Structure formats: C-alpha cells, structure tokens
Amino acid sequence: MEPLRSSSLMLLLLVICCSSTAAVAAAKKRTYIVHMAKSQMPPAFAEHRHWYDASLRSVSDTAEILYAYDTVAHGFSARLTPAEARAMERRPGVLGVMAEARYELHTTRTPEFLGLDRTEGFIPQSNTTSDVVVGVLDTGVWPERKSYDDAGLGPVPASWKGACEEGKDFKAANACNRKLVGARFFSKGYEARMGPINLTKESRSPRDNDGHGTHTSSTVAGSAVPDVDFLGYAAGTARGMSTRARIAVYKVCWLGGCFGSDILAAMDKAIEDGCGVLSLSLGGGMSDYYRDNIAVGAFSAMAMGVVVSCSAGNAGPGASTLSNVAPWITTVGAGTLDRDFPANVLLSNGKNYTGVSLYSGKPLPSSPLPFIYAGNATNTTNGNLCITGTLLPDKVAGKIVLCDRGINARVQKGLVVRDAGGAGMILANTAANGEELVADAHLLPATAVGEIAGDAIKSYLFSDPNPTATIAFRGTKVGVKPSPVVAAFSSRGPSAITPDILKPDLIAPGVNILAAWTGSVGPTGQAVDPRRTEFNIISGTSMSCPHVSGLLALLKGAHPDWSPGAIKSALMTTAYAAYPGDGGILDVATGRAATPFDFGAGHVDPPKALDPGLVYNLTNEDYLDFLCALNYTPLQIARLSRLTNYTCDRQKAYEVSDLNYPSFAVAFATASTTVKHTRTLTNVGAPGTYKATVSAPEDVKVVVEPTALTFAALGEKKNYTVTFSTASQPSGSTAFGRLEWSDAQHVVASPLAFSWT
Numbered sequence: 001m002e003p004l005r006s007s008s009l010m011l012l013l014l015v016i017c018c019s020s021t022a023a024v025a026a027a028k029k030r031t032y033i034v035h036m037a038k039s040q041m042p043p044a045f046a047e048h049r050h051w052y053d054a055s056l057r058s059v060s061d062t063a064e065i066l067y068a069y070d071t072v073a074h075g076f077s078a079r080l081t082p083a084e085a086r087a088m089e090r091r092p093g094v095l096g097v098m099a100e101a102r103y104e105l106h107t108t109r110t111p112e113f114l115g116l117d118r119t120e121g122f123i124p125q126s127n128t129t130s131d132v133v134v135g136v137l138d139t140g141v142w143p144e145r146k147s148y149d150d151a152g153l154g155p156v157p158a159s160w161k162g163a164c165e166e167g168k169d170f171k172a173a174n175a176c177n178r179k180l181v182g183a184r185f186f187s188k189g190y191e192a193r194m195g196p197i198n199l200t201k202e203s204r205s206p207r208d209n210d211g212h213g214t215h216t217s218s219t220v221a222g223s224a225v226p227d228v229d230f231l232g233y234a235a236g237t238a239r240g241m242s243t244r245a246r247i248a249v250y251k252v253c254w255l256g257g258c259f260g261s262d263i264l265a266a267m268d269k270a271i272e273d274g275c276g277v278l279s280l281s282l283g284g285g286m287s288d289y290y291r292d293n294i295a296v297g298a299f300s301a302m303a304m305g306v307v308v309s310c311s312a313g314n315a316g317p318g319a320s321t322l323s324n325v326a327p328w329i330t331t332v333g334a335g336t337l338d339r340d341f342p343a344n345v346l347l348s349n350g351k352n353y354t355g356v357s358l359y360s361g362k363p364l365p366s367s368p369l370p371f372i373y374a375g376n377a378t379n380t381t382n383g384n385l386c387i388t389g390t391l392l393p394d395k396v397a398g399k400i401v402l403c404d405r406g407i408n409a410r411v412q413k414g415l416v417v418r419d420a421g422g423a424g425m426i427l428a429n430t431a432a433n434g435e436e437l438v439a440d441a442h443l444l445p446a447t448a449v450g451e452i453a454g455d456a457i458k459s460y461l462f463s464d465p466n467p468t469a470t471i472a473f474r475g476t477k478v479g480v481k482p483s484p485v486v487a488a489f490s491s492r493g494p495s496a497i498t499p500d501i502l503k504p505d506l507i508a509p510g511v512n513i514l515a516a517w518t519g520s521v522g523p524t525g526q527a528v529d530p531r532r533t534e535f536n537i538i539s540g541t542s543m544s545c546p547h548v549s550g551l552l553a554l555l556k557g558a559h560p561d562w563s564p565g566a567i568k569s570a571l572m573t574t575a576y577a578a579y580p581g582d583g584g585i586l587d588v589a590t591g592r593a594a595t596p597f598d599f600g601a602g603h604v605d606p607p608k609a610l611d612p613g614l615v616y617n618l619t620n621e622d623y624l625d626f627l628c629a630l631n632y633t634p635l636q637i638a639r640l641s642r643l644t645n646y647t648c649d650r651q652k653a654y655e656v657s658d659l660n661y662p663s664f665a666v667a668f669a670t671a672s673t674t675v676k677h678t679r680t681l682t683n684v685g686a687p688g689t690y691k692a693t694v695s696a697p698e699d700v701k702v703v704v705e706p707t708a709l710t711f712a713a714l715g716e717k718k719n720y721t722v723t724f725s726t727a728s729q730p731s732g733s734t735a736f737g738r739l740e741w742s743d744a745q746h747v748v749a750s751p752l753a754f755s756w757t
C-alpha cells in the first residue's frame with residue numbers, strides 16, 4: 001500500500017544515501033545506544049560524561065559521543081563498527097549496546113464529534129489544565145499559525161524548564177509564547193547517519209518544513225481559530241483537544257527519516273523540561289521492548305508519571321501489523337469522523353457513484369468528457385497505476401482517466417494524468433484498499449472511489465464504445481452514518497510481541513482531519529504544488545494519536561494525582577464499541593463489525609472519561625512484575641528501567657495475565673484450556689456497589705469472582721478474578737466479548753479478545 005502521505009520522503013532518502021560518498025565510507029559504522037549502570041562508575045571519574053568518554057575511547061580512537069542520556073536512559077550514543085560495539089558490550093558497567101532503530105511518521109469538526117463542546121463545563125477550571133505541557137516529537141512546528149496564539153492563557157507554568165532553541169528560520173522571540181512554550185531540535189543522530197542537513201531543503205532548527213509536526217501539535221492543543229477552512233472545505237472553528245494545555249515541540253524527524261538516538265535524546269530532554277504527556281506519531285518495526293528506543297524511553301517516562309501516547313501504525317488491515325505495543329504506551333488506532341467530502345462520478349449510462357475529493361480548482365465543463373482506463377492508455381505493464389511517464393498523451397488528451405490506486409502517491413497519479421494532457425481523474429481502489437476513501441487536495445479535477453464502484457465503472461468503460469463521464473464536487477457533508485468506522489489502514493492486533501496484552505488500546509479520529517500546516521510545502525507535499533495553506537486535511541494514525549494525547553492532557557489536568565496507568569484506564573473503560581442502540585462499530589476493510597483487535601477498548605468518549613468511576617491502576621512495580629513474567633534478564637530489565645540491581649523473585653509465579661490492564665487478551669494454547677486473570681479496581685468516584693456483567697462468546701465460559709464489589713471510600717481497592725475456559729478450537733480462531741462493572745452512574749467496560757493457537 002502506498003503511504004498515506006506523499007512517498008517523496010523515502011525517494012529523497014534513497015537519493016541522499018546513494019549519492020553521498022561520506023555515507024558509503026561510513027557504511028560499516030552504525031549508531032549504537034550504550035546503556036550504562038550509572039551507579040557502577042569508578043570513583044576515579046568526577047562526572048558520568050568523563051566515564052562515558054573513557055569507555056568509548058577504550059574501544060575506538062575516533063568515535064564521538066552523539067548524546068549522553070540522563071533521564072529516560074543512562075548512557076550515550078555513538079557511531080561504532082560491529083566489532084567496536086561487541087568490545088563495548090564487554091566493558092565494566094555496560095548494561096547493553098543496542099543498534100538504534102529507524103522510525104517513520106505515521107501519517108474541525110473533531111471536538112463536536114467527540115462531545116468536547118459538551119465537556120467544557122466538566123473540566124475543572126483550576127489552573128491545572130493549563131499547567132500540563134504536551135511534548136510532541138515530530139517534524140517541528142510552523143509557529144506563525146494562529147493555532148499557536150496564546151491569547152487568554154496564563155503565564156508559562158512555573159515548573160517548566162524547557163527552552164526555545166534558535167536556528168535557521170527560527171527566532172525564539174517570534175516563535176515561543178505562552179502556548180508554544182518550548183521548541184528543540186535533535187539532528188546529531190540523523191546527521192551522523194545521513195550526512196549534513198541540506199540547508200536549502202530543510203531548516204536546522206525546530207521549524208517544520210514538512211507539515212506533519214504542525215498538524216499533530218495543533219491537534220493536541222492548538223488554540224481555537226474561528227472561521228477557517230481548507231480550500232473551501234470543512235469550514236468552522238479549528239481547535240486542538242486541550243485548548244488550555246501548552247505545547248513543546250521536539251523535532252526528531254527530518255526529510256530522510258527519524259532515528260532512535262535522536263528520539264531517545266528528545267524524550268530524555270522532554271521529561272527533564274517538565275512535559276506531562278508525550279505524543280509520538282511515528283513508529284518502526286516490531287522488536288522486543290528493550291531493543292525499541294521508543295519503548296525504552298516511554299518506560300522511564302511512565303515511571304516518572306509522564307503519559308505517552310503513540311500511533312498504532314498505518315499497516316492495516318492485515319492482522320498483527322501494529323507498532324508501539326508496549327503496555328506502558330497508549331497505542332492509538334484510527335477511525336472516521338461523521339464528516340465527508342463527496343464528489344460523485346456521473347456516467348452517460350445514468351449511473352452515479354459517490355467518491356471523495358478535496359479538489360478546489362476550476363471545475364470540469366458541464367458536459368460529459370470522453371473517459372478512458374489508464375490501462376488502455378499505456379503500453380507498459382502497471383500503466384493502470386498512472387506512474388510517471390507511463391500514459392500515452394495521444395490516448396488521454398482532454399479525457400477523464402481512471403487510474404488504479406497503489407504504489408505511487410495518490411495525488412501524484414493526478415499529476416501524471418495532468419502532465420499527459422488529461423482533463424480529470426477517477427482514482428479507483430483495488431482489493432488492497434477495499435472501500436476505504438481518503439480525500440486529497442488534487443491538483444486536477446479528481447475523485448476517489450471504492451473497489452465496488454471502481455469495478456462497476458470499469459465494466460462500463462470496457463463495454464461502452466464511447467464512454468463519457470463527469471465529476472460533481474459536492475463540498476462538505478456532516479452527519480455521515482455510520483460513524484466512526486475503523487479505517488482500513490489502521491494497524492491491527494494481536495500484538496506480535498505480547499499476544500496476552502490487547503492492542504491497540506483504542507481508536508480516535510484519524511481520517512480527513514483538519515489542522516494547521518507548514519508554509520514550506522503545499523497541502524499535497526508535492527514539490528510541484530504551488531499552493532500554501534494555513535490548514536490541511538490529512539489522514540493516518542499519526543492524526544489519531546495527537547487527539548488522544550490532547551485528551552490525556554485534559555485528564556491529567558483534571559486529575560493531577562492520577563498515575564499514567566489510571567489516566568489510560570479512564571479513557572479505555574469509557575470507550576464505546578457500538579453505535580447508540582444498533583450494532584458494533586464497523587470496519588471499512590470488511591464492511592462488517594470490527595473487533596477489539598481493530599479498535600481495542602473502542603472509540604474514545606472524553607466526557608465519560610473525565611468521570612470513570614473505577615480505574616485499573618498500574619504502578620512501576622506492576623510493570624517490573626510484567627517484565628519478570630516475560631522472563632527478561634536483569635540486563636534487559638536494566639535497559640528499560642535503569643534499575644541495575646533488579647532481580648525477579650524466583651519464588652514468585654509471575655504471569656502476564658496478572659498485569660492490571662484494563663482489557664483482556666487470551667491466547668489459548670491447545671493444551672491449556674483454562675486461564676485465570678487477576679485484576680484490582682480502584683475507586684475514583686463516589687462510594688457504591690458495582691456489579692459485573694459479561695457478554696461471552698459461545699466457545700468460552702467466563703466466570704467472574706466475586707460478581708459484586710462495594711467501595712466505601714475514595715481510593716479504596718478491590719480485587720477480582722476472571723476465569724476463561726474453553727474446549728479446544730481450530731488454530732487461528734478468534735472470539736470476542738465484553739466485561740462490564742456498573743453502578744447506577746458508571747459503566748467500567750473491558751473488551752475480551754480470545755485467540756486459539
């Protein structure tokens with residue numbers, strides 16, 4: 001599947017890496033993160049930095065420390081050969097040496113859709129909401145956008161220790177204020193790997209030359225900007241989820257990618273600066289938690305009370321396609337809004353098919369135009385995809401061209417049609433994307449249709465000797481039903497690392513989201529797009545993650561004494577998995593009901609999350625028990641926790657199933673047919689009695705013990721167990737259910753996901 005954003009970043013990367021001789025010469029070296037046991041520093045050294053330097057010098061005469069880490073990790077990063085890395089691993093005080101990972105970006109009606117307009121009254125008007133600073137690790141910021149206006153906000157929180165770093169095109173005095181309270185950039189790891197930043201292409205500063213970081217940070221906590229639109233679409237007020245929270249940006253992604261050493265350094269700094277929430281709309285491949293730079297940074301963040309939310313990835317709809325699955329991270333998938341941008345295809349046979357588009361230029365002539373399939377206007381294979389140079393101008397001149405989706409960027413296909421002399425484009429999904437429609441700001445009249453409509457249009461094209469078509473652009477439509485539906489691109493569970501922890505955790509809006517944009521490139525991100533817009537509409541779990549980050553900030557502001565685990569629990573146990581009164585949330589990929597492997601606990605419901613009744617709290621100790629249950633070695637635990645002497649208790653029977661998580665995933669092995677989970681609920685509301693109800697699938701017997709829990713006081717804890725029994729099922733089977741605890745006011749719901757292996 002093509003990326004949801006332009007694919008130009010990756011192409012650029014190849015060009016840079018293959019044309020730079022410096023990169024070739026350094027090819028044998030990699031960037032490693034060296035985890036050190038800070039407490040084991042020999043007394044001869046006055047400072048850790050000196051010890052790190054001496055350790056590095058002992059394995060390499062030339063290597064230099066890129067970053068020294070002190071908050072979310074202890075140690076440093078440096079470029080080493082594999083032999084030097086192995087030598088380093090044997091040095092005293094070294095806990096582990098991990099090659100850095102590479103990550104990529106997972107590329108406003110939202111507040112009303114989420115009920116936030118109804119919430120204002122619920123949020124305590126204490127100053128604590130505006131004390132929360134959300135750190136956004138992304139491509140930087142375009143600070144001149146109105147979303148960063150600080151009118152009406154009090155002074156920068158006294159506890160804030162961050163900075164506004166200057167650099168090319170970025171002056172602190174003009175950029176930072178009481179809304180954008182910090183801005184830093186991290187390029188050492190990137191430059192060590194890719195060579196110096198090309199300053200004619202991007203700014204060596206927090207300035208956002210891409211757009212992604214401006215979009216995500218303004219979604220988290222952008223100030224309300226009335227009367228905005230994007231090229232005439234989606235008119236209304238644009239605002240972030242927590243308009244009173246503060247934003248700090250940490251630029252870690254550059255045109256050639258995002259690297260682990262920079263990300264870890266940014267997390268280290270963000271926590272030292274005083275961020276209460278971290279938002280990362282980026283991810284990489286699956287690896288064990290202690291190897292994953294984001295999971296390592298997030299563990300210490302959690303232990304220090306900082307909430308971390310990450311995008312689930314855009315690799316759906318296949319199973320087990322998630323990234324960022326550590327249980328101490330909130331993993332966010334994407335759903336649709338109730339807003340759409342219809343643009344219909346009208347054929348001369350009288351048929352009318354609904355597509356979507358954000359095209360806003362000169363309309364097509366009112367009379368229908370000749371119409372051709374790209375696959376009939378090319379003499380190369382794959383010409384149906386409208387890849388550069390594959391369309392024959394004499395076949396497409398003046399016509400509407402139907403292109404199939406896939407391989408190259410959607411907007412680029414339109415440019416290929418335009419450059420070959422075509423008048424318009426219909427972009428048709430194939431099986432890979434099914435009925436999922438993502439609206440684009442095409443540079444020629446164009447609309448996108450699903451696979452069913454695409455196939456019907458093709459059969460008309462192949463049967464009518466003189467096919468004609470036109471496109472009717474119908475603007476913005478709200479109130480679309482059903483909504484939300486799970487986006488096909490949203491990555492799916494089960495977790496490949498720990499199948500006994502249900503992931504993703506929840507879904508939030510991530511399709512056709514309006515938020516602020518960079519002034520460096522046009523809304524399509526294509527070099528040939530001359531337009532510059534204050535806002536843009538884009539899609540991805542990159543967009544759903546900052547929605548949740550902003551909501552986590554709201555909850556943290558409303559409940560400053562809640563742990564990260566309690567805050568996540570509140571969002572999860574109040575999420576909804578069904579439409580009011582009729583059926584489960586649908587999955588665009590299948591057209592059928594989605595499952596907890598697609599949406600986790602369900603879709604966020606912020607007004608309810610503010611008052612969840614009960615929470616599944618999680619402490620640092622709980623997560624250490626979880627690592628013991630995974631049979632992690634003391635060195636692996638040390639890399640995550642910075643605890644150099646932590647040993648699991650050999651007498652204790654650690655079980656992943658006992659992690660006090662707000663959801664349940666049970667992977668039945670054929671042999672074991674009964675699994676017991678233990679949970680502890682903490683009362684965060686009024687005293688009361690909660691009763692359990694279970695909706696279990698046919699093949700699983702679920703027993704909750706006890707079935708009623710009475711809480712007499714705030715903060716009181718009660719335990720329960722739930723036992724799942726099943727007869728053996730064919731390998732690969734799945735089944736789902738839901739467990740709810742409710743008093744008169746609250747429903748504390750957990751999804752149940754079963755799989756048989």
Ligand SMILES: *[C@@H]1O[C@H](CO)[C@@H](O)[C@H](O)[C@H]1NC(C)=O
Pocket residue numbers: 125126127154155
């Ligand atoms: C919020 O802060 C302002 C100024 O810092 C102060 O005047 C006001 O009383 C505070 N409000 C609350 C509810 O604490």
Ligand SMILES: *[C@@H]1O[C@H](CO)[C@@H](O)[C@H](O)[C@H]1NC(C)=O
Pocket residue numbers: 198199200201
């Ligand atoms: C930097 O980018 C510009 C614009 O693409 C290009 O012309 C120039 O050659 C690049 N410089 C280097 C050193 O790669």
Ligand SMILES: *[C@@H]1O[C@H](CO)[C@@H](O)[C@H](O)[C@H]1NC(C)=O
Pocket residue numbers: 344346352353354
């Ligand atoms: C095509 O269908 C849409 C609804 O899907 C309708 O609004 C529009 O008027 C129709 N156009 C024609 C020409 O039938």
Ligand SMILES: *[C@@H]1O[C@H](CO)[C@@H](O)[C@H](O)[C@H]1NC(C)=O
Pocket residue numbers: 373375376462
């Ligand atoms: C157009 O392409 C389709 C599918 O590749 C084929 O079935 C059809 O015969 C072609 N039509 C013409 C006129 O070449």
Ligand SMILES: *[C@@H]1O[C@H](CO)[C@@H](O)[C@H](O)[C@H]1NC(C)=O
Pocket residue numbers: 378379392
């Ligand atoms: C493609 O077809 C055009 C005419 O339709 C012809 O001029 C050209 O040589 C063909 N190219 C190839 C590679 O076959």
Ligand SMILES: *[C@@H]1O[C@H](CO)[C@@H](O)[C@H](O)[C@H]1NC(C)=O
Pocket residue numbers: 561562563566615617618619620682684
């Ligand atoms: C959860 O546990 C943490 C750590 O023990 C504690 O500080 C907090 O008060 C507990 N309760 C809630 C609701 O966060």
Ligand SMILES: *[C@@H]1O[C@H](CO)[C@@H](O)[C@H](O)[C@H]1NC(C)=O
Pocket residue numbers: 039644645
């Ligand atoms: C951890 O254990 C080592 C070796 O047993 C010891 O030297 C060190 O002081 C211990 N550190 C702490 C913090 O207990």
Ligand SMILES: *[C@@H]1O[C@H](CO)[C@@H](O)[C@H](O)[C@H]1NC(C)=O
Pocket residue numbers: 678680718719
């Ligand atoms: C509840 O469970 C926790 C953790 O498993 C345990 O430490 C505690 O003793 C239990 N409390 C009761 C009252 O059983």
